[in-house]
Amino acid sequence: MPFTMSQASLSVFEIGLNALSVVLDKAAGFTAAKKVDPAVLLGWRLAPNMFALVRQVQVACDHAKNGAARLAGAEPPKFQDNEASLDQLKERIEKTVVYLKTLDAKAIDASSDREITFPLGQGKGQMKGADYLNHFVLPNFYFHLTAAYAIVRHCGVEIGKRDFLGAIPIKRS
């Protein structure tokens, strides 16, 4: 097993996003059982000036989609940010995972030394491919994935660390 950029991006995003989709399923089960309006969870925030759950999920998807696309030398598609339900957020995740599968893994593997230019705030950021993955895409992806998970757990949904990690290739004994 070599260590490659495609493996450190595509498989990481796919496992993390699929885990988030299961977390949203559990959130849906919780709101149904407790007769809580799902909009309460969708609008919940960890701090007044942090994103609500809907935006955390959208942005986690976008860091995966845009990061992997730029490393592959592809133009990332723009997804409309119009999700208003847990099911629609799950569709956003599914659409992202399907898109990730279309990317050229070999192009991503060859991108470590390439200069990547990307939108950043009102301007642009530029980093070598390996740095972009290690120090921008992955920390941002995990930031929003963790924030989404923490909002759901804060609201009382019974989830644990294994729900965050998802279907990872591990032997437990």
Added chain:
Amino acid sequence: MPFTMSQASLSVFEIGLNALSVVLDKAAGFTAAKKVDPAVLLGWRLAPNMFALVRQVQVACDHAKNGAARLAGAEPPKFQDNEASLDQLKERIEKTVVYLKTLDAKAIDASSDREITFPLGQGKGQMKGADYLNHFVLPNFYFHLTAAYAIVRHCGVEIGKRDFLGAIPIKRS
């Protein structure tokens, strides 16, 4: 610039932990200015059954220390979990960063195919080195780093995404 396991671990942990140390500095400035007992922040949680800030910082350090050590084939030192102040948490971080610098980067780079066995709950987990880094060490590290950051931000400390990312190698324009 090649893509290596040492770079995807050591430099990621060092930048992330040093960023967390600055976040704790800002937390200390906040508690002093607002006359808030720092113990309130140290004991704050995102959910009743999630770790408090003190433990989030300790565990973030330990995933970096233990993960990198196991990839390098070294026995990770055990740190006592006795921090009771923001300054002591900063020392824990510093001690972790100093330890990371003692590890053999080439041994980490050569570990992608090696089976890594590690404590997991009451039992053990086993993964190939590359999988261990991509799907266990990094997600766990970022989970606790993000949780620590989110607790501090939730409590009202003025921090933003750049404080989370830290001193990353980026050109902004």
